[in-house]
Amino acid sequence: MARAHEDSPPSGLGKPGLTQYVLKVHSRCDLACDHCYVYEHADQSWRGQPMIMASSTVVAAAQRIAEHAVAHGLHAVHVVLHGGEPLLLGFDGLDQVIRRLRSIVDPVVPLRLSLQTNGIGLTPAICDLFVRERVGVGVSLDGDRAANDRHRRFRNGGSSYDRVRAALRLLRRPEFRAAYAGILCTIDVRNDPIDVYEAVRAEEPPRIEFLLPHATWDNPPPRPDGSATPYADWLLRIHRRWTDDGRPVPIRILDSLESTARGGPSHTEALGLDPVDVLVVESDGAWEQADSLKIAYHGAAATARTVFTHSVDETLGHPGLAARLTGLDALCAQCRSCPVVARCGGGLFAHRYRTGTGFANPSVFCADLKELMESTSMPPSPGEPPTAAIPADVIEEIATGHVSVATVDLLDQLQAELVEALLEELADTFAPVGDEHPWAALVRMSGDDPRTVREILGHPYVRVWADRCLRRQADPRLLGNLAAAAAIRTGRPATVQVVSAGGYVRLPAVAAVAVPGPAGLLPLTVGEAGTVSIAGRPLEPAAWSPVRHADTGAWSPALDDVDAHRDCFEWPVLPRLDEAAHRRWTSTLTAAYRIVADEAAGHLPGLTAGLRVITPLQPGADGSPRAATAREAYPAIGLAYAGPAEMAVLMVHEFQHVKLGALADHVDLYDPGFQARFRVGWRPDPRPVEGVLHGAYAHLAVAELWRSRPGEPAREKYLHYRDWTAEAAETLLASGALTGSGERFVRRLAQTLNSPAP
Structure with a gap:
């Protein structure tokens, strides 16, 4: 009897190594946001930076990233184009940067590209470039007009709101939707949280990121109502509304709170004990630590290393970076003794700064973070399957071989979270042309029918495919086939690009559909009445080879x-x-x-x-x-x-x-x-x-x-x-x-x- 796994190493996403980089491709901005950490806080090093990153610097950075990926066997890397304001490069400048990065990194390791912008300079031509080159675009918006214009204004005091919303309308257009990555919103507790949530959600982002305003013990955050935990109170109001709405869109900080409550990773530098996984390349080629450190003191982010003189591994030896890779040991004694430290992680490193003691302090948002942890650690409702890390008694139950339905539910839930994390990572590595981005379609359908979508994503060969994609052994465009399968099962209208190969469009957990003609991408549409067509032609019953089940009466496994x-x-x-x-x-x-x-x-x-x-x-x-x-x-x-x-x-x-x-x-x-x-x-x-x-x-x-x-x-x-x-x-x-x-x-x-x- 053969078992394929006994000599196989456990699957995973790669050896340890740095996977995220921020490139400051343009060091100036066309807005004058008064809460900006680059221009308005203690570090003023931007004044000595070149306005535009030279092509030689882009090439050197790309080479360093590629060599590090090879040395550590990475399956993918993520580069964020940042600033200042990267759109100030214009179409030609952006095109050149993107092409240079892809020509050097992509042959070695899949390159996930994204760009963070205020949206002011976004045009249809630039959106088309982003779709073609698979660049995800995150836009900063702080809520409705009043909330946004508290901080995000032009230098003459004029409102940026209409220009930002025009950019978001562009990204929502069907031909550009694939480039829409999400919205970043900085919290101001003077703004009503529900009004902000509704305004941001109305822009239909694939995800939302709410950020605490940058502050230190020397310059603490505003607390206008005198509350000890105004930022926690603000976010918890959104959490309740978001939960009541059926969680229609991923919100990073709220998802992180739930992940850490289960003993999982935080997926954000602002929470948890995940090791720091980002390096910044300034426009002159200097390696720097996270930009948020610029709020502490002048030169706080500097490493005295450059892409021309030091490799990534050599830069990671910098004492400031090394300290941030040691997890719990890097925290002050007060944090280490705190009951929620595994979830909080001491908060964002920059928020711990105080003159005299440096970063050896709790976060200036300590009380808010603790309230968030405690208020999102409620036990599951009766009958709700457990989602925490697998407890000791369940491990012992599995050891007997006789597992309960509840334990299977727990394994299913944990597996679903693993697969969804793989798929989200995969979704960010490509941007198909035309129609709705399949990941956005899956998120939308999950909001309507989460159980059915999770069943589709939980089909065993979905993880096999996703794992192969991340090893560059399968076609990531099959994400469209997965979205099509979910649309067919849920009956929700959608049009996505699907891959036809070998005469079939294969829809995981649903069917193989015979399609004449050469291999390639085809639009599949699920109509309002559940009708299915490919390339505008309704599918005939004879074209379907459905996944059948072996119905034993008490048990009905799929015979796939x-x-x-x-x-x-x-x-x-x-x-x-x-x-x-x-x-x-x-x-x-x-x-x-x-x-x-x-x-x-x-x-x-x-x-x-x-x-x-x-x-x-x-x-x-x-x-x-x-x-x-x-x-x-x-x-x-x-x-x-x-x-x-x-x-x-x-x-x-x-x-x-x-x-x-x-x-x-x-x-x-x-x-x-x-x-x-x-x-x-x-x-x-x-x-x-x-x-x-x-x-x-x-x-x-x-x-x-x-x-x-x-x-x-x-x-x-x-x-x-x-x-x-x-x-x-x-x-x-x-x-x-x-x-x-x-x-x-x-x-x-x-x-x-x-x-x-x-």
Whole structure:
């Protein structure tokens, strides 16, 4: 029996390395915002900077970024074009910068480009450039006219509001929507939070980022009403309204609060203990730390290193940057002893500054941050599936092999968050031409029908495809096919570009649709009445090859024989089953399910809830059984056809691998750097820790099945599997490779193996 994962390293997004850079391509601005950290705070180094970044500086920065990506095996890097105001470069200047960056970085690693702007200089021609070159555009807007014009004005005092809204109207046009990345809004607590939220949401941004105003202990933030926590109060009012609205648009700080409450990453420098992952390149080529440090004192962001003289790794050795990579150890004693420090992380580094003690202080927004943490740490409502990091009692439950529906729900939820994070990262790496950006379409449909969209995104081969894209092994434009599948399932109108290849448009979890003609991009439209057309032609029923299910009565897994990325298993997959073969598979799976119910009933709740996709594999030439899982294809298994009794064993065996892989995505069970290999009873070759752990867990379930079967041959098989599993558990516990969670898991596994037969 083969398992594709035992020798495979855990999937991930790459080795440690810096992935985000800010390039100050133009150091002046056409607005005079009085809260700007570049021009209006302590650091006035902009006065000595070249107005425009020279082409030689762009090339040198791109080369440094590319060499760092190669050295660290990165799967993607993100460069933000910034200023000042980058649109002051004009069309030709922007075109040259973008082309130079792409020509140097893209051949090495996928380059995600974005640009942050006040929007004043945006034109249709520049929007067209951004769509063509896959540049996401973030626009600064502080709310309605009154809120925006408190700070964002021209030097003569004139309002910028109408010009900014004109830019946002451009980005909402269908031909330019793909370039629309979101809105950045700086908080002023004198503005009504709901009015600001409604005004910003009305611009239909793909995401919103609310920023605390930059302040230090020397220059504290305004607190006009005398409240101790006005910024928390302001954001919490939006949080309540946003939640009541069904969370129609991602809001970074609110999403971060929820992620950190679950023990996840913050995805922002302003919260949490995520390591700092950004370097700035000034217009003269100087490497600098985050721009926000300019509020502290003159020269606070400087490193005395340049793209011409120092690599990225050499720059990361700067004491200021090194200190910000040490997480909890970099915080002051007051922060380290705080109960919410894991979520807060001390707040934005710049906001901790005080003359005399430097940055060794809590954030000047400390009281607000603590209130935000405490007010967004409410327990889930009754019946709501848990979403926190996997607790110890659930780890022990998974170790028994007998998992509840609630535990499957937890693994599903965590897996969905992982996949959505991959997809969001992927969505930012390209911008298709025309129609609605597929990620924007998915966000919109999720607001209307979140359950159905999550089911589509949770189809196992979606993560396989996304993971391959980030390794440059698959076509990222298939995001359009994913959005089309969601539109068909939800019945929500949409028009997106889909990829046709090999005569089919393949829609994950839905169907393969036969489309004549050459491969390429085609517009797929889902109409108001649920009608589907491709390139303006309604689809005929005969063109559809839907994903079918094996309906056993109590359990109905999909038999996916059409997905383009189901080939992730060790063994080759079968082509589309004919109707007779599909009936045979359904009949055999029904019988196998009944055997599991009779012989290993403790596995039934988890298997019924969790094993939702089976892909038929080609049988071995010698008739030997074949079954496989792939870590990134949760919760699918691959099976070659076998008789019911053997199929029952294969299903239970492989679903053990599915559960353990999902657990290992979120809990470290062993030290990944542990190199030793160990002898096991079921293989002649020494196995790594991961292989021993997976084998022991899978054989625990197989032993249970054989223990329930009558006859001496069955008893001999049971003893083989029992002894193999017991020896492997002892080996793991004595290896020194297990973490605390891993030791707890293996001890519970061994106790289950030795428990009396039911």
